Amino acid sequence: MIYAALFYLIAGITVVSALGVAFSRNVVYSAFALMGTLLGAAGLYAFLGADFVAVVQLLVYVGGILVLTLFAIMLTHQIADVQVSNRSVGRLPALALIVAVGGAMGYAIHRAPWVRGEVKPLAPTTFGIGESFLGPYLLPFELASIVLLTALVGAVVLSRKELRD
Amino acid sequence: MEIGLNHYLTVGLIVFLAGLFTVLTRRNAIGVLMGVELILNSANINYIAFSRFGSGNYDGQIFSIFVIMLAAAEAAIGLAIVLGIFRKFETIDVEAVDTLRG
Numbered sequence: 001m002i003y004a005a006l007f008y009l010i011a012g013i014t015v016v017s018a019l020g021v022a023f024s025r026n027v028v029y030s031a032f033a034l035m036g037t038l039l040g041a042a043g044l045y046a047f048l049g050a051d052f053v054a055v056v057q058l059l060v061y062v063g064g065i066l067v068l069t070l071f072a073i074m075l076t077h078q079i080a081d082v083q084v085s086n087r088s089v090g091r092l093p094a095l096a097l098i099v100a101v102g103g104a105m106g107y108a109i110h111r112a113p114w115v116r117g118e119v120k121p122l123a124p125t126t127f128g129i130g131e132s133f134l135g136p137y138l139l140p141f142e143l144a145s146i147v148l149l150t151a152l153v154g155a156v157v158l159s160r161k162e163l164r165d
Numbered sequence: 166m167e168i169g170l171n172h173y174l175t176v177g178l179i180v181f182l183a184g185l186f187t188v189l190t191r192r193n194a195i196g197v198l199m200g201v202e203l204i205l206n207s208a209n210i211n212y213i214a215f216s217r218f219g220s221g222n223y224d225g226q227i228f229s230i231f232v233i234m235l236a237a238a239e240a241a242i243g244l245a246i247v248l249g250i251f252r253k254f255e256t257i258d259v260e261a262v263d264t265l266r267g
Contacts, residue, residue, distance in 0.1 A: 007168045011176045018183035018203055027196050030187075034199050037180065041206050044176065048217045050226050053233075057209075060233050065202065065240040072195055072244040076251040094189040102182045109174045116170070117221040128223045129230070137227055144234050151238035158245035161252075 014040030173214035
């Protein structure tokens with residue numbers, strides 16, 4: 001009972017914050033609503049027994065990406081203005097598309113015969129994830145480090161001032 | 166009612182739709198990037214829900230870690246590009262940046 005109530009609380013926070021990101025007029029409010037969504041998603045991961053992914057979500061998303069987004073908002077001072085963050089596609093066509101896509105996907109969620117395995121009791125996942133990363137997923141793991149290094153060097157090069165001219 | 170797979174998939178669906186709406190209706194480049202983050206998060210929720218209720222092994226969680234890693238790289242590069250556009254054009258309205266229009 002408490003489990004269901006907690007789930008609905010965290011899912012509600014996630015959904016309401018996501019809608020706040022979508023409908024807020026000020027991009028700074030959107031960024032803070034995004035924090036609610038990311039925290040709620042981390043809570044959902046913890047509910048699903050993925051403790052390691054929940055912590056990674058906190059560290060990388062809330063601690064890294066969100067702070068980076070806020071920095072970008074502060075550095076480009078004009079974007080807090082309402083005029084810049086107005087709509088290009090009208091709200092009505094976008095809403096029509098959302099309703100169509102959401103209807104199709106909701107129908108699929110309810111009707112699809114998902115393959116169900118047995119749900120194991122909650123257990124720490126760090127050991128299994130580490131084994132997988134150094135076993136069957138070794139090549140993607142190493143490629144990921146190269147991608148991250150390239151992205152960091154690229155971001156530094158792109159945002160250097162003296163390369164502007 | 167038991168909290169099952171469908172509950173998590175529904176939460177993922179709503180987050181995905183909010184992200185799609187954000188991407189469609191924003192002219193602000195940083196707003197568009199935030200919509201992309203929402204979409205990636207909804208995919209992650211689905212991955213981990215299937216990892217728990219479907220296969221039961223770690224593949225879904227490992228994919229979601231890769232998604233988080235790529236989102237970090239995407240945010241770093243995307244925001245660097247946005248800052249570069251802001252320096253060049255003095256705006257981050259995505260419709261003002263049409264130098265390549267033929």
